[in-house]
Amino acid sequence: MLPQYIALNNIAKVVIRMANESMIEVKNLTKMFKDFVAVDSISFDVKKGEIFGLLGPNGAGKSTTLRMLSTLATPTKGNATIGGYDIVKHGNEVRKLIGIVSEKMIMYNRLTARENLVFFGNLFDIPKDALNKRIDELFELVQLTKWKNTQVGTFSTGMRQKMNVIRALLNMPQVLFLDEPTLGLDPQSSVEIREFVKTLNRENGITVIVTTHMMVDADLMCDRIAIVDHGKIVALDTSTNLKKSISGADTTILKLEIGNLSPLIIEAINACGCVDAVTQENSMHLRVISHGQEAFDSVIDSVRASGGKINSMENLQPTLEDVFLHITGHQVRDTADQKIPMEQKRIGQQTSNRIR
Ligand SMILES: Nc1ncnc2c1ncn2[C@@H]1O[C@H](COP(=O)(O)OP(=O)(O)OP(=O)(O)O)[C@@H](O)[C@H]1O
Ligand SMILES: [Mg+2]
Numbered sequence: 252m253l254p255q256y257i258a259l260n261n262i263a264k265v266v267i268r269m270a271n272e273s274m275i276e277v278k279n280l281t282k283m284f285k286d287f288v289a290v291d292s293i294s295f296d297v298k299k300g301e302i303f304g305l306l307g308p309n310g311a312g313k314s315t316t317l318r319m320l321s322t323l324a325t326p327t328k329g330n331a332t333i334g335g336y337d338i339v340k341h342g343n344e345v346r347k348l349i350g351i352v353s354e355k356m357i358m359y360n361r362l363t364a365r366e367n368l369v370f371f372g373n374l375f376d377i378p379k380d381a382l383n384k385r386i387d388e389l390f391e392l393v394q395l396t397k398w399k400n401t402q403v404g405t406f407s408t409g410m411r412q413k414m415n416v417i418r419a420l421l422n423m424p425q426v427l428f429l430d431e432p433t434l435g436l437d438p439q440s441s442v443e444i445r446e447f448v449k450t451l452n453r454e455n456g457i458t459v460i461v462t463t464h465m466m467v468d469a470d471l472m473c474d475r476i477a478i479v480d481h482g483k484i485v486a487l488d489t490s491t492n493l494k495k496s497i498s499g500a501d502t503t504i505l506k507l508e509i510g511n512l513s514p515l516i517i518e519a520i521n522a523c524g525c526v527d528a529v530t531q532e533n534s535m536h537l538r539v540i541s542h543g544q545e546a547f548d549s550v551i552d553s554v555r556a557s558g559g560k561i562n563s564m565e566n567l568q569p570t571l572e573d574v575f576l577h578i579t580g581h582q583v584r585d586t587a588d589q590k591i592p593m594e595q596k597r598i599g600q601q602t603s604n605r606i607r
């Protein structure tokens with residue numbers, strides 16, 4: 252548990268001004284760039300102490316939403332409050348309550364980790380002793396203590412991201428905004444960042460909004476997820492409920508292993524009236540989302556009729572990717588691919604290709 256010695260004033264005000272337990276209230280928030288609607292009248296509430304996810308592909312409007320909520324961009328229409336403070340009218344109060352980790356964070360490579368944090372801490376006017384103590388605690392929390400006197404320029408991407416996160420915590424924010432916090436990180440560093448955010452949330456009650464196009468981030472980190480596409484929220488619920496929403500009696504998700512898989516067979520499956528989507532996972536495996544009581548039989552019949560040899564067949568539980576596909580008609584990675592670093596992208600392409 253981190254000591255609350257900096258923001259006590261703010262906390263008191265928040266308690267007074269919050270009408271209910273919503274820390275963040277967003278109503279019809281809209282951002283236009285000339286004629287282009289980047290964020291299209293979105294509304295949602297985030298409860299105090301909740302981890303809330305904005306999940307969507309490139310260009311969905313996630314970062315623009317965070318930029319408006321963190322007062323870095325002005326809404327075109329609509330409004331939002333954080334801790335009861337309006338993001339436009341009470342920008343100063345809002346900024347005292349928040350910390351933000353975005354993709355465009357600057358660290359000074361020639362300064363050590365500690366010197367960087369001292370520099371940014373001084374921008375918040377934190378008293379020197381309190382700042383030093385806080386920096387030491389934050390280094391401990393992310394296990395960077397032994398690197399504190401090392402130049403940031405020598406740090407790995409994962410270490411730099413940890414620095415970005417603890418920098419956003421210097422002012423003891425009540426609300427933490429994380430824009431794609433695991434982008435470009437290896438699996439181990441991603442796990443560490445996710446675990447750190449969850450610990451912060453659990454032990455310090457920090458409310459978190461995290462944007463991501465990674466299903467695993469949304470699934471493992473978030474209490475509730477808003478699925479965003481083309482600037483709109485197209486679904487909002489817990490991960491479990493989102494999955495349940497498409498796993499009703501009417502939806503069947505099948506994993507097929509077909510020894511002689513070919514475009515002809517895939518075409519035949521796609522042609523079934525009951526089939527909503529087909530994803531080729533590798534040279535032998537297909538994932539088929541279908542609906543209706545006859546779905547199972549129709550898919551098998553279409554494979555056989557086109558000369559396919561079924562080695563195995565499995566009835567799967569839906570994933571968030573299936574939910575996204577079901578609701579939007581396309582996969583998150585269709586557009587998010589551009590953004591994935593090349594190394595990860597090659598791995599992704601081997602394992603999944605959208606074919607319809
Ligand atoms: N300053 C700007 N001027 C013009 N268009 C912009 C500006 N900022 C964002 N956009 C456009 O608004 C849309 C939403 O962008 P935004 O960065 O919010 O998406 P995102 O969901 O964060 O995507 P990404 O996964 O790429 O980070 C995009 O089409 C983008 O090109
Ligand atoms: Mg973004």
